[in-house]
Amino acid sequence: MSEATVTTVDNPVxxxxxxxxxxxxxxxxxxRGVPVRVIDRSRTPVAQSKAIIVWPRTLELLAGLGIADEMVAAGHQLDGVRFHSNGSVLGSVTVSQLPDSRYNHVLMLPQWETERFLQARxxxxxxxxxxxAELTDLSQDDDGVTVTLATKDGPVEKAVVSWVVGADGAHSTVRKxxxxxxxVHTPNMTFAIADAPVAGPVDQRYLHYCYSAKGAIGVGPLGDGVFRFAVNVKDGQQPDRELFQAALNDRAGGMGTVGEPKWSALFQVRCATADRFRAGRVxxxxxxxxVVSPAGGQGLNTGIHDAVNLGWKLAGVxxxxxxxxxxxSYHEERHEAVRRVSAVTDKQTRWGLITDPAKVLVRDLLARAAALTGVLQRLATPLFCQTDLHYGPALAWWKLLRYPAIRVGGRLPYLADECGASPLPTLVLSPGAExxxxxxxxxxxxxxxxxxRLASxxxxxxxxxxxxxxxxxxxxxxDRPEALVRALRPVLTDGATILKGRTR
Incomplete structure (x- = not known):
């Protein structure tokens, strides 16, 4: 590595x-017109499946970038999620019945495909x-962030930027x-994962979570007869075809015959949350x-929600x-949102790994009752889809039974994907408010x-x-718009507000 150092004043972000x-x-x-510089220590893009589930709320957010419909066309759409215990169905969450989003399906799309659309955009x-290009050092003051960047073959560069966004993974250099x-807030767990073909009666319209006394297995249809498997395993077990076939037999009631995996791996689930999501200009x-539990496939989605929440705010500033x-508000809103997602996914993971017969009986009875009464559909659909996410104090569960609803801090039903072109808020008017x-x-x-429907x-x-x-x-x-003005005054700058045709 060369010792030459070039000092520059670079892009704002x-x-x-x-x-x-x-x-x-x-x-x-x-x-939104902000110059930005993106670096990644990898030499080339990584073509691995990794995360595969994109939920409706995430598609609404990506619609603002103009790539959601292309992603939907490229992926495999599911009707929802189905829960099983010892080979029998406990209940289903039917996302296709989500009433207030045009993305009323679960999209199965390998992460490298999602990245391909984002790279193109x-x-x-x-x-x-x-x-x-790798970040090796940074320091900051009131005026900016001085970063040191290194490449394998080129000179070391020292650049001054206004802001830094660390999206460099669980072992983040930026965070350190x-x-x-x-x-770390949950114990480590080991999962075997694979993408493999299955011949048999497994329903390709649903994401399946199957529980048994021998453990749990997640089965996600990717289309064309290929499925993603996620199986909790013990030390020493190998992610081969035999393991996934045995898990399908023992934990899913024998849904089919597993073919040779296209790829497989072991990975450690280490759930953790940073104490702060902001440090000055970083x-x-x-x-x-x-990092949240893989149950429910919320990790990628939650990260994209971070990026959108931060993106419009930073662009506006x-x-x-x-x-x-x-x-x-970025830390305040997203840290609390992540806490909620972590709590739900951790409970789902533990719920699926119950082995005590008495507790299994209680779990299954509660799940079946919730399914039969419609409570499972009513509460779990927006929970999985993250369309119930709101920024503010947590709502009591019975208030969530009223869905969709207009709530300050909550997502706008029906048209949430149509209000993001400007960093400024959009004024949405019902008939009579012209x-x-x-x-x-x-x-x-x-x-x-x-x-x-929204006007009603x-x-x-x-x-x-x-x-x-x-x-x-x-x-x-x-006839009483004062609440709108009170909400805008602490948010907009003088340069962004216009009063009677003159700058205020």
Whole structure:
């Protein structure tokens, strides 16, 4: 490695890591006109399946980048999730019945395909990924972040950037350099995973979670008769065809005959959360900030939600439209959201690994009762899809029975994927609220609702402020819009607000 050092003043934002989370963050910034630089220590893109599940709320967010429909066309769509115990069905969560999203399915798509769409979109936005470039040091002050970058064959570079986004995985260099603790909150578990063909009666319309006294197995259809397997294993077991066949027989009631895996591996599940998602001008996202249980396939999705939450806020600050204090809400909102996801996925993992006969009986009875009464469908569908996510105090479970609903902090039903072009909130108006924009001191994007399901849910003559990530900032009657103004004042800068045709 050369000792030559080049000092530059570089792009306002450096994204470390060119996986899905880093690329979403980069695209969110670039599409709003923010210069961004993306580096990744890998020499080339990694073509591995890794994460395979993309949930509806994530597709809504990726619709803002213009790639969601392409991803859906390339993947395999499932109707939902089915739970089994000792070979019999406990109940199903039917995502195809999700009432308020056009992405009412579970999308099975290998991670390398998701990355391919993101790489192409980033290139369309003028971005270039610097493969083989590694962050080795950083320091920051009030004016920026000085980073040291190294490549295997080139000189060491020292650059000054305004902000750094660490999306460099569970062993994040960024996190270590800023001294943020990574707290492990569940015990380590070992899983064997594989993609393999199956011949037999296994239903390819559902993601299957199968529980038994011998352990658990997840079976995810990828299309064309190929399935993703995830099996908890003991030390010394190898991820070969025989292991997956035995697991399918013993834990899933013999759904079919497993063919030779296309690939297989062992991996350790080490669930952890960073104590902080921000340190000054440095942010953590995705696995650099948290690793959740693989149950429910929420890890990739949760990381993409981080990137979108941070992306519009950081873009608005860099462009001078949003006050810098809004960046504090990134940790507040996403740390709490991750805590909730971690709690649910950890419980699902432990729930599936119960072996005590009495506890198994109770679990199965509760699951069947929830399925028969409709409670499982009503509560678990938005939970899996993450369409129930809201930023604010946790809601009591019985309030979640009212779904969809208009709640401050909650996701906008039906149109959550249509409010993200600008870093500014969108003013959404129901019939009868057409005059609200003229009463506000701000110029905002406006969306007038026709008569329909959302207008009926909102009610006549109502106005909403909707954030670029589709979450509701404020609600007000058309004749009393003061709540909208109160919500906007601490968010928008003077340069982003217009009063009667002049800068305020």
């Amino acid at each position: 450096l994204v470390v890591g060119a996986g899905p989370v880093g690329l979403v963050a980069a695209c969110e910034l670039a599409r 980033y290139a369309e936005l003028g971005g270039v990924i610097e493969w083989g 350099l800023v001294g943020i603790e990574y707290t 942010f953590l996202a995705g696995d650099a900030a948290h 860099v462009n001078g439209q949003l006050r810098e204090r809004i960046l504090d 005059n609200v924009p003229a009463t506000l001191p701000y110029t905002l994007p406006v969306k007038q609702l026709p008569a329909g 849910l909102l009610g006549p003559a109502k106005a909403l402020l909707v954030r670029p990530d589709g979450h509701i900032l404020a609600v007000a009657p058309a």
